[in-house]
Amino acid sequence: xxxxxxxxxxxxxxxxxxxxxxxxxxxxxxxxxxxxxxxxxxxxxxxxxxxxxxxxxxxxxxxxxxxxxxxxxxxxxxxxxxxxxxxxxxxxxxxxxxxxxxxxxxxxxxxxxxxxxxxxxxxxxxxxxxxxxxxxxxxxxxxxxxxxxxxxxxxxxxxxxxxxxxxxxxxxxxxxxxxxxxxxx
Numbered sequence: 001x002x003x004x005x006x007x008x009x010x011x012x013x014x015x016x017x018x019x020x021x022x023x024x025x026x027x028x029x030x031x032x033x034x035x036x037x038x039x040x041x042x043x044x045x046x047x048x049x050x051x052x053x054x055x056x057x058x059x060x061x062x063x064x065x066x067x068x069x070x071x072x073x074x075x076x077x078x079x080x081x082x083x084x085x086x087x088x089x090x091x092x093x094x095x096x097x098x099x100x101x102x103x104x105x106x107x108x109x110x111x112x113x114x115x116x117x118x119x120x121x122x123x124x125x126x127x128x129x130x131x132x133x134x135x136x137x138x139x140x141x142x143x144x145x146x147x148x149x150x151x152x153x154x155x156x157x158x159x160x161x162x163x164x165x166x167x168x169x170x171x172x173x174x175x176x177x178x179x180x181x182x183x184x185x
Contacts, residue, residue: 044178047121
């Protein structure tokens with residue numbers, strides 16, 4: 001009887017170690033924060049547009065594509081990068097930054113297409129709100145019943161705090177930026 005309980009506890013401890021390795025935590029932190037940043041960029045671009053029409057530039061589209069690629073690929077490739085060496089991760093980020101600077105200097109203001117700003121602002125605001133609420137209410141820092149062992153381990157408090165603060169700061173910053181632009185016109 002004691003062997004069954006100890007094997008369940010050992011299995012749960014191994015699951016916790018596997019789910020909360022540093023690389024897995026970084027990728028779990030990165031995806032909602034990158035999506036929140038994308039929502040902030042969408043709201044900021046839509047609010048700063050002129051006459052309700054937003055021009056999508058080459059550099060703006062490159063930022064959106066980079067954020068989407070980073071959010072989509074980080075859970076799969078960030079643990080592999082971190083197993084190797086951190087200079088590889090920094091080199092990839094530096095290469096992406098250099099590519100963005102090169103695009104901005106060469107074709108940064110070239111408008112590819114024009115879109116109405118209101119739907120983009122709504123979509124960006126919805127993405128901001130969704131990532132903020134998702135990070136706040138998804139597997140919080142403590143189990144509801146502390147007496148029994150939870151089936152899924154609770155997310156560490158520091159990770160919850162970082163996710164909640166980052167995404168709500170993006171949400172508040174988008175509101176403040178919108179008010180600043182609207183009151184300044």
